[in-house]
Amino acid sequence: MAERVIKIGLLGSGTVGEGVQDIIFDDGDGLANKLGYRLDIEKIYTRSPKKKRWHAKFPGKFTSDPEDVISHPDVSIVVEALGLERPEDTEVVASYVIKALEGGMSVVTANKAVLAGFGREIHAAAQRNNTLIRFEASVAGGIPIIRSLGEGLASDSITGLYGILNGTCNYILSGISNDGKTFNDALRQAQELGYAETDPEADIKGFDTRDKVIVLLQLLYGIFLKKEDVETEGIERLEKIDFDYARKKLGTNIKLLGSIRRSGDKVTASVTPIMIKNSHVLSRVDGALNAVLVESRYCETMCFMGKGAGAGPTANSLTSDVISIADGARLTTGSESLQFDRDLDADTEYRHYLRFLVRDRAGIVSDILGHLKKNQVNVDEVLQLRHSTEEKAYFKKKLGLECSPDEILPFIITLEPCKAAAVKLTMEQIKGQDCMLAEPVLLKIIPGLPDVSGG
Numbered sequence: 476m477a478e479r480v481i482k483i484g485l486l487g488s489g490t491v492g493e494g495v496q497d498i499i500f501d502d503g504d505g506l507a508n509k510l511g512y513r514l515d516i517e518k519i520y521t522r523s524p525k526k527k528r529w530h531a532k533f534p535g536k537f538t539s540d541p542e543d544v545i546s547h548p549d550v551s552i553v554v555e556a557l558g559l560e561r562p563e564d565t566e567v568v569a570s571y572v573i574k575a576l577e578g579g580m581s582v583v584t585a586n587k588a589v590l591a592g593f594g595r596e597i598h599a600a601a602q603r604n605n606t607l608i609r610f611e612a613s614v615a616g617g618i619p620i621i622r623s624l625g626e627g628l629a630s631d632s633i634t635g636l637y638g639i640l641n642g643t644c645n646y647i648l649s650g651i652s653n654d655g656k657t658f659n660d661a662l663r664q665a666q667e668l669g670y671a672e673t674d675p676e677a678d679i680k681g682f683d684t685r686d687k688v689i690v691l692l693q694l695l696y697g698i699f700l701k702k703e704d705v706e707t708e709g710i711e712r713l714e715k716i717d718f719d720y721a722r723k724k725l726g727t728n729i730k731l732l733g734s735i736r737r738s739g740d741k742v743t744a745s746v747t748p749i750m751i752k753n754s755h756v757l758s759r760v761d762g763a764l765n766a767v768l769v770e771s772r773y774c775e776t777m778c779f780m781g782k783g784a785g786a787g788p789t790a791n792s793l794t795s796d797v798i799s800i801a802d803g804a805r806l807t808t809g810s811e812s813l814q815f816d817r818d819l820d821a822d823t824e825y826r827h828y829l830r831f832l833v834r835d836r837a838g839i840v841s842d843i844l845g846h847l848k849k850n851q852v853n854v855d856e857v858l859q860l861r862h863s864t865e866e867k868a869y870f871k872k873k874l875g876l877e878c879s880p881d882e883i884l885p886f887i888i889t890l891e892p893c894k895a896a897a898v899k900l901t902m903e904q905i906k907g908q909d910c911m912l913a914e915p916v917l918l919k920i921i922p923g924l925p926d927v928s929g930g
């Protein structure tokens with residue numbers, strides 16, 4: 476009997492696309508033995524076929540016309556691994572995905588931005604045409620989190636998810652926290668090692684994590700949000716002194732978390748840097764690693780950790796999705812009628828950290844305390860480490876300040892548990908004062924995260 480062959484069309488031949496070619500061309504026989512059928516790449520779309528590594532061996536498989544992939548009569552599964560060079564590329568790539576689905580092909584994608592922007596249309600096209608869309612590689616690269624949520628936990632009910640979902644940010648934050656680097660030095664090193672893009676904005680402003688949170692909400696609850704629906708704050712205003720205060724005074728570490736929380740029939744989500752106590756499993760996830768903490772009704776708390784990017788892990792996730800489709804496996808996606816509520820946490824009280832950088836003058840601290848008191852926010856402590864002249868000179872240079880370094884006063888205030896709105900209101904009221912040399916940094920401290928270690 477002829478061997479069954481699954482014919483794949485590949486869009487993109489960059490880091491990830493070539494990773495998929497490596498797996499299938501290098502390990503085709505091994506996979507065929509394991510699977511009982513063969514995976515073959517029929518066509519590969521790239522704008523520059525001759526520059527590609529596998530072109531010399533398989534010139535006939537390469538094309539510079541995406542139609543040769545998405546309209547190929549023999550292709551049953553399209554793997555989409557295209558980059559997005561310009562903002563309008565998101566729509567172009569989404570149109571390729573939808574066209575393939577409309578043509579009866581299933582699609583596997585690594586592209587969180589396309590799913591976050593066009594998820595509703597893409598899932599609807601798959602449903603209409605009785606085809607499948609799989610996206611394991613789009614969130615946390617090599618960690619099989621999508622499959623764990625959509626298959627392994629299909630009969631469970633997810634009540635919370637807290638993820639370190641951006642390796643670049645985690646690499647930068649770990650570099651500041653563990654090695655005492657400045658933000659810019661940590662970013663530069665991330666760029667040199669290929670973790671961060673030349674333009675790192677989407678990572679450090681939290682947009683990449685937000686797209687992944689949106690993809691997870693689509694999977695978990697069938698909720699399709701616009702990007703602006705998710706409160707999103709990046710890491711760009713954090714400085715080494717925040718990590719010094721976190722470690723030396725508060726026993727915490729700072730991580731950028733994508734958070735999803737369900738309460739009753741309501742769901743909320745956000746992306747913010749958060750202070751997590753040092754004993755918590757997420758505070759110890761270092762470097763470019765990703766981690767996802769999941770809280771569910773029956774399995775309680777689980778933590779998934781591993782590589783969130785790179786050719787090997789990401790290509791493995793794409794290829795495994797192809798195998799899942801070939802094997803007829805389906806993801807269970809949420810279809811409960813839950814409501815997204817951006818302000819679900821508005822009444823929850825958290826401890827907060829406020830970091831100020833002011834021009835020293837008499838009465839400044841009592842002035843800030845007065846504003847907090849007026850808004851019924853109780854202060855826990857006012858803390859100040861000894862800051863060297865070099866540290867202050869760093870701020871003078873970074874912020875282009877006229878004053879002498881010794882006039883620069885960094886200090887922090889921690890707050891007793893209170894609602895975030897009252898703190899934000901106070902910050903709005905004081906941030907414009909003459910003495911403020913930079914906008915104050917506001918972080919939630921240890922927001923009662925569940926933990927696998929009970930820490």
Ligand SMILES: NC(=O)c1ccc[n+]([C@@H]2O[C@H](COP(=O)([O-])OP(=O)(O)OC[C@H]3O[C@@H](n4cnc5c(N)ncnc54)[C@H](OP(=O)(O)O)[C@@H]3O)[C@@H](O)[C@H]2O)c1
Nearest residue numbers: 487488489490491521522556557558560585586784785789
């Ligand atoms: N790299 C990772 O570790 C990783 C991890 C998780 C998810 N992802 C996702 O995987 C996808 C691919 O990432 P990558 O790292 O492989 O990117 P990449 O190395 O930049 O490769 C992207 C590919 O798409 C092509 N391309 C880029 N812009 C295009 C456009 N406007 N029109 C047509 N083709 C275009 C590229 O150029 P040519 O046409 O010249 O070949 C190349 O083949 C992205 O969605 C990314 O977010 C990547």
